[in-house]
Amino acid sequence: MGLxxxxxxxxxxxxxxxxxxxxxxxxxxNILAVQVHTTTAGAVDDFLxxxxxxxxxxxxxxxxxxxxxxxxxxxxxxxxxxxxxxxKTLSLASRxxxxxxxxxxxxxxxxxxxxxxxxxxxxxxxxxxxxxxxxLVDPTGGTYEISRPAPAFTPAEYARAQALVDLAATVVRQAxxxxxxxxxxxxxxxxxxxxxxxxxxVRAMHERCTPRSRHRRYLAGTSGPSPALLARLIEPARxxxxxxxxxxxxxxxxxxxxxxxAIGEIALLVEDAWQRRGVGTALLRRLVAHxxxxxxxxxxxxxxxxxxxxxxxxxxxxxxxxxxxxxTMLSVTVPLAxxxxxxxxxxx
Numbered sequence: 396m397g398l399x400x401x402x403x404x405x406x407x408x409x410x411x412x413x414x415x416x417x418x419x420x421x422x423x424x425n426i427l428a429v430q431v432h433t434t435t436a437g438a439v440d441d442f443l444x445x446x447x448x449x450x451x452x453x454x455x456x457x458x459x460x461x462x463x464x465x466x467x468x469x470x471x472x473x474x475x476x477x478x479x480x481x482x483k484t485l486s487l488a489s490r491x492x493x494x495x496x497x498x499x500x501x502x503x504x505x506x507x508x509x510x511x512x513x514x515x516x517x518x519x520x521x522x523x524x525x526x527x528x529x530x531l532v533d534p535t536g537g538t539y540e541i542s543r544p545a546p547a548f549t550p551a552e553y554a555r556a557q558a559l560v561d562l563a564a565t566v567v568r569q570a571x572x573x574x575x576x577x578x579x580x581x582x583x584x585x586x587x588x589x590x591x592x593x594x595x596x597v598r599a600m601h602e603r604c605t606p607r608s609r610h611r612r613y614l615a616g617t618s619g620p621s622p623a624l625l626a627r628l629i630e631p632a633r634x635x636x637x638x639x640x641x642x643x644x645x646x647x648x649x650x651x652x653x654x655x656x657a658i659g660e661i662a663l664l665v666e667d668a669w670q671r672r673g674v675g676t677a678l679l680r681r682l683v684a685h686x687x688x689x690x691x692x693x694x695x696x697x698x699x700x701x702x703x704x705x706x707x708x709x710x711x712x713x714x715x716x717x718x719x720x721x722x723t724m725l726s727v728t729v730p731l732a733x734x735x736x737x738x739x740x741x742x743x
Contacts, residue, residue, distance in 0.1 A: 396425075396445045400472045401455060402546045403464030407438040411463060415440060418462025422454065423447050430480055432549035437465070439549050443472065468546040484555055488562055495566040502531075502541060502556055506548070512540045531557050534564040572637070572681070578673050584647070586677060589629045589636040596646040597638065598625060605667050611702050612664040614724070634659060635685050639674050650678035652685060657692040661729075663705065675708050683712060686731060693730045700725050 401419075405411040416426060425445040432439040446455060452469045459467040487501045499511045506529075515537045529548045531539040539560060541548075573587035589597070601609060606617030613620060620628065629636050631653045639648035648665040661682050665675045686694050693716065698705045700723050709727050716728040 398472045401442040403459045403467040404437045415462035422458045432551040491563045495563040498563040508541045509543045514538050531560045585640045589638045600646045648674045650682050652682045659686045659691045659694040661694045696727045
């Protein structure tokens with residue numbers, strides 16, 4: 396017996412897969428695994444089979460065509476293909492978490508690609524008409540171009556590959572955003588993006604803060620946010636949340652950037668014992684840098700007019716912008732696009 400991979404397209408209608416599998420069974424072909432990829436041309440069925448030694452590629456193609464399979468592709472394979480696709484994809488994702496720079500090898504292993512090329516400019520499309528080519532958007536910039544002679548790529552393969560590219564970019568970004576700060580008094584604080592597992596520690600930090608500090612952060616009440624709101628703030632749909640951790644891994648400050656359109660809203664909460672030590676300024680600078688890289692036009696901070704600490708922290712950014720007053724509340728806008736335009740304008 397020999398291991399083969401077979402891929403063919405059938406009409407996406409009830410019973411058509413059964414006709415194809417019956418045709419293979421009549422030739423004593425044992426189906427070990429099957430994937431079904433839905434496409435506009437029909438259902439692409441991908442089989443891993445064990446066939447009699449006497450069977451040839453032509454025999455298998457004939458059996459597929461007799462079972463109403465179209466555009467058959469048949470290739471010898473190895474026992475390592477026995478791993479199911481979810482397990483294989485998760486294994487490759489785990490490898491990326493450990494080593495995000497292995498993305499090229501991971502994509503080759505996932506897709507059986509002939510070539511994986513990274514280009515600095517975005518491609519014209521992500522899933523083009525040439526089905527032997529795949530283009531994947533790199534969130535950090537550029538495009539991955541992947542090719543293989545056969546079989547043709549399917550939308551499911553594209554989705555898996557793009558998910559792995561996004562995962563690698565996230566791992567790289569989080570590693571870049573994790574820094575150790577040495578405060579003016581010599582104490583070290585680690586700053587990194589927040590993750591879901593930080594929820595309990597962030598909640599505990601809120602409870603250690605005074606009602607006054609919580610009120611200055613949330614501008615209403617003194618008890619702080621609800622558990623549901625806090626969970627959303629830790630992992631915002633658009634933006635980023637940074638946490639500062641003391642040497643004993645206690646969360647001592649949180650900085651939030653939440654985006655709406657081209658404008659990001661920033662806010663800080665620093666535990667009372669850590670205020671006026673440079674933690675807030677460090678968080679704010681990193682949030683502004685993140686917003687600038689993400690292409691936001693500006694960020695805005697809402698604070699009370701008598702919150703001299705927050706106002707002083709914003710002034711340290713040295714990015715003057717409009718300040719709107721509504722009673723005792725101030726909205727301080729920090730422009731970003733104008734600053735980028737100034738630094739990138741050609742010399743005259």
